[in-house]
Amino acid sequence: MSSHAARLNLVFSALADPTRRAILARVARSEATVNELVEPFRLTQPAISKHLKVLETAGLISRGREAQTRPVRLTAAPLAEVETWLGDFRRFWEQRFDRLESYVEEMKNKEKSRDRRIKNPKRTRG
């Protein structure tokens, strides 16, 4: 499996958890310490630390070191990768409609020329 796919796996499964999405939303506003991230949730600190590790492995956050705290900051690059995937996908999907549309057009045209044939049949000589 391509590492691109592997990264997408990590990013999508990181995003699949609402706690982690909330952490990202919080961190998007500004850096935060682990304890600041613990507060809004009814989860223990180790639970949050675990979520942070998942996010870090997915490349969605990175951590600094500042005195005792390990400030968490967003790294949005992997989200761009998701957007790319979505974009590629949308292109496929829309192509499909294009094909459907041109198929429908084709059918309409066939119908019209059939109608013409019926209403104005080609005269045969004689």
Place this chain on the structure above:
Amino acid sequence: MSSHAARLNLVFSALADPTRRAILARVARSEATVNELVEPFRLTQPAISKHLKVLETAGLISRGREAQTRPVRLTAAPLAEVETWLGDFRRFWEQRFDRLESYVEEMKNKEKSRDRRIKNPKRTRG
């Protein structure tokens, strides 16, 4: 938890699997039967059927009935939801840069006015 969040959970975790993303890509091109979806993978038919159920629960595909086959077709609506989430997120994230930018601007201005103060100190009467 809002049902919106619950749907995002389902969609993101459905997308977290490369087999399922491949199935979606295939189905984006055109409808396919289960067996057609089995072929390209080295997985058994029940495994694919299970993936299809996950995708269906996430609302990403729907199934018809045509003779013995259950044609699978894409339902792209949930992807729009993902795009919305990404968009909201990006807005947050960019606001952050805006704030940082205006902070930097502010600092530059302070610097400039400090420089002015140094170069052109306000005269005190006398």
Place this chain on the structure above:
DNA sequence: CCATTATATAACTAAGTAGAAATATATCTT
């Protein structure tokens, strides 16, 4: 150095997931 604070890690549990193999169901064909 000692106590405190912030965070990480370990050990465990309960629940979920991906896969295979075997079997059941549904529809068509004859």
Place this chain on the structure above:
DNA sequence: AAGATATATTTCTACTTAGTTATATAATGG
């Protein structure tokens, strides 16, 4: 009705995950 084909469901296994509590590590302040 019987056989064939397409798909779903069941059962089982190995692995992963989210959460807990308890404990370890790292950095700071006295």
